[in-house]
Amino acid sequence: MKQADIFMAFFRVGMLGFGGGPSAIPLVQKEVVEKYHWMDSEEFGDVLALANAMPGPIATKMAGYIGFRVGGLWGMVNGLFALMIPTIVFMIVLLNVLNSYKDKPWVKGMAAAVVPVVAVMLLTMTWDFFKKSTKxxxxxxxxxxxxxxxxxxxxxxxxxxxxxxxxxxxxxxxxxxxxxxxxxxxxxxxx
Structure with a gap:
């Protein structure tokens, strides 16, 4: 059951983490801290800080570490696989479709509409971390x-x-x- 939870948590992050690592961080926090309670906000902040200090994509580092912590070696593989599969599929399918319609106004509008949503997610997470640091x-x-x-x-x-x-x-x-x-x-x- 735990492996299925790891897969679903990081699969959702991979599906909804539009825009790369920074936009995926609040989604990882929602899954790991709020939904599954694998760690508290303070531990998540520590993991985030360490992941930021190391080279490479932050979402994969977090998926690997959290997957390993929750489910051992197979949890790590599972978390990484679940995070990357949606990205790989979307990259192949969507880029071919979007490349065909890149000059259409609806494609430009769709891409522009995502930016404020990601900004609000990051701002909310930042404010949450700031409040915790003050306490x-x-x-x-x-x-x-x-x-x-x-x-x-x-x-x-x-x-x-x-x-x-x-x-x-x-x-x-x-x-x-x-x-x-x-x-x-x-x-x-x-x-």
Missing amino acids: SALGWTWSLVFVLVSLVLMEVVHVHPAIIIFALLLGALVKGSSPFKGEAQKGKMKT
């Missing part, structure tokens, strides 16, 4: 600082997000303990 040991102040610094580094300085994630993970590893414990304890004492 962690970081608190509102440090969460906002990290968001603003990351935004400046990525958009102004053009630092790749994986480098920022890797630097933060390395910093946490070297530090060994959270520098934000005092702020979290202050917040707990107030409540």
Whole structure:
């Protein structure tokens, strides 16, 4: 039964994840965290951060890891297979059809209509992660600082997000303990 659940979860992601990895992330979260409860939001955020720091397509890394975690080696193969099959079939069929009609207004409209939906999905997931980070040991102040610094580094300085994630993970590893414990304890004492 678990293998069937892994297959269906990642098959749905493969079917509905229009636009690549970033648009598939909220779908993976919905399946893994909300529907099947294989991990909580915090664990999902950790998996997402690590997957972003490694090379390759993010959706396949997540399908492989989550499939392995839930169903072992066969779960990994199953998750990867389920995620990739819809993409392969759609690429072959739809690209041939769309290429024939690429100049038609309805095809251009269809492609343009998907962009705002994906943007809303990503914004919703981002807000959810931000709310969770503010409730962690970081608190509102440090969460906002990290968001603003990351935004400046990525958009102004053009630092790749994986480098920022890797630097933060390395910093946490070297530090060994959270520098934000005092702020979290202050917040707990107030409540």
